[in-house]
Amino acid sequence: MKGLGVGVRGQGHDMEDPIEIEKIVHGQRWGAFHDGYFSDQAIVRPLVDAALRVLAESPADVVVDLGGGTGFLLSQLASNGLGAATTLINVDCSDVQLAFKDTVGIIRAHLSIEEFCRTDVAVGDQSLLLLMRSVLHYFGEDGLLHLLRHLRDQAREGEFFVHQSASFENEEDAACLNALYRHMRTRKWYPTVNNLKNCLLKSDWRVTDIIEAQSLLLTSEDLSLRYALDTNDIARIRDAMVSEFGQESRVFRLTPSGFQADLYYRIFTCVATLP
Secondary structure, eight states, rough: OOOOOOOOOOOOTSSSSHHHHHHGGGGGGGGGGGGGGGHHHHHHHHHHHHHHHHHHHHHOOOEEEEEEEHHHHHHHHTTOOOOOOOEEEEESHHHHHSSOOSSSSSSEEEETTTOOOOHHOOOOOOOOOEEESSSGGHHHHHHHHHHHHHHHHHSSSOEEEEEEEOOOOOOHHHHHHHHHHHHHOOOOOOBBBBHHHHHHHHTTTEEEEEEEEEEEEEEHHHHHHTOOOOHHHHHHHHHHHOOOOOOOHEEEOOSSSSSSEEEEEEEEEEEEOOO
């Protein structure tokens, strides 16, 4: 999975640690969670294709999936034309995720993303391709730029970073989802497309392409399990969201006993530039 098993710094005292809380859905259980979104070959294919396009033009000796969970994305690259000579490394800090491998031939590295260094995965003149799927939001609004700059420090000029990240076209939709996650007591944070693009540019990542990926339907039932929410929490969240955004918006709506929300994704292809 992408989006689970990442190291997160600077947690506020009133916010939950997402890694420990979410371990209930790590490992084998993750494949069916969120209606199987993160284990669906058709859904992940646009990201796989984006990575393969980069590799066709700029071959890499090592492909690293940051926050790679069970290794599903790398397994799909391996089965869709990636050469056997390329080293595949799954970086994740969740031991439960890493214990469940989707395919053989993937090296597992038990590291947080903030601890990840180039020297952990490559030696000498080996070239890198960095991948990521649904992870950036774990670092919150305050940690996003720091994380992007850290990743840029691990890349050489001309190397690529391809990531599928949740982002919204307008401020209203981003504010709605950010409010929902704040009410769930998590520091996860979603930018607008322009905001994320600007953060990438400030971090010396030049965005060469942005394409849409399939959105993820979030249900209060799934979120209750993932974030340890009880019926009182759901009622509190419903009331708070209705007060702020009404019973239905473009990305949030009530159901008879809970709510649903839409998380929109885009795939960003970025190349490392000189400061």
